[in-house]
Amino acid sequence: xxxxxxxxxxxxxxxxxxxxxxxxxxxxxxxxxxxxxxxxxxxxxxxxxxxxxxxxxxxxxxxxxxxxxxxxxxxxxxxxxxxxxxxxxxxxxxxxxxxxxxxxxxxxxxxxxxxxxxxxxxxxxxxxxxxxxxxxxxxxxxxxxxxxxxxxxxxxxxxxxxxxxxxxxxxxx
Amino acid sequence: xxxxxxxxxxxxxxxxxxxxxxxxxxxxxxxxxxxxxxxxxxxxxxxxxxxxxxxxxxxxxxxxxxxxxxxxxxxxxxxxxxxxxxxxxxxxxxxxxxxxxxxxxxxxxxxxxxxxxxxxxxxxxxxxxxxxxxxxxxxxxxxxxxxxxxxxxxxxxxxxxxxxxx
Numbered sequence: 001x002x003x004x005x006x007x008x009x010x011x012x013x014x015x016x017x018x019x020x021x022x023x024x025x026x027x028x029x030x031x032x033x034x035x036x037x038x039x040x041x042x043x044x045x046x047x048x049x050x051x052x053x054x055x056x057x058x059x060x061x062x063x064x065x066x067x068x069x070x071x072x073x074x075x076x077x078x079x080x081x082x083x084x085x086x087x088x089x090x091x092x093x094x095x096x097x098x099x100x101x102x103x104x105x106x107x108x109x110x111x112x113x114x115x116x117x118x119x120x121x122x123x124x125x126x127x128x129x130x131x132x133x134x135x136x137x138x139x140x141x142x143x144x145x146x147x148x149x150x151x152x153x154x155x156x157x158x159x160x161x162x163x164x165x166x167x168x169x170x171x172x173x
Numbered sequence: 174x175x176x177x178x179x180x181x182x183x184x185x186x187x188x189x190x191x192x193x194x195x196x197x198x199x200x201x202x203x204x205x206x207x208x209x210x211x212x213x214x215x216x217x218x219x220x221x222x223x224x225x226x227x228x229x230x231x232x233x234x235x236x237x238x239x240x241x242x243x244x245x246x247x248x249x250x251x252x253x254x255x256x257x258x259x260x261x262x263x264x265x266x267x268x269x270x271x272x273x274x275x276x277x278x279x280x281x282x283x284x285x286x287x288x289x290x291x292x293x294x295x296x297x298x299x300x301x302x303x304x305x306x307x308x309x310x311x312x313x314x315x316x317x318x319x320x321x322x323x324x325x326x327x328x329x330x331x332x333x334x335x336x337x338x339x
Contacts, residue, residue: 014207015231016231017184017231017232018233019231019232019234020231045209045210049209049210049212
């Protein structure tokens, strides 16, 4: 680490009534983009907030901060960014690939369940009252899966059930 | 699973985090560690979960308070029962009264310290239901729990009398 990488050093304290307070700061860079006066509360919360896990360093788009805690004081060293963009791009590629797998599978599930519910409503509109056993003929699904869709629709106030002997008869409201 | 938002709000060192720790059955930490802006806890209650927002009381966090209490079913305003703090707390309650759709109560904490106002007097000043409390006493856990449940039932428009006296 060389001194020329250091942009600003600031000491942020904590007042029991006011909250974070900027005790002092020194800037080493004439083209200073870091507005410590405006954002010291945010910086303090970033390092001291969040419960159990406390960061030692944060990387922002245009700068990085390394912070050292001494009781309630936080000594922040703002560094000019020298991050490896290629490395970030690689990480982003992996994350996007993994998340797209998840999103496509959950969207598929959602669409499938919507289609099943639509078909159930349509059948109940046509036949007026049906049991799960009768509905099962129209779907390659288990009794309990169909029942789950029906209770979902019932909770949404779209369908109702009547009891006849031991069986439930489902109909559109 | 239904989530109910409850907000604990009040000036620094009145014992908000200690009360939440008491509800969770944790041993209160007597070394003061201020809440940095906001903290969250969850309490399970049958098929419901109570999401508790613990808001840091320092002045620099005050601009965020309005946003944090949004959609809160119950606002629990905590005072340390000293005359100065009670008067300052009244200002918080006046602010909260402008937020529609939520109920506000007060906890008169630190009822074990010298120079405290009793909870009836505090209630007269704050003009919201006020409950006496000593947050550092683990025996008060059940009492605080019942206050919370009772007030949440009232806030949700349900008759709390089934719970009996607390």
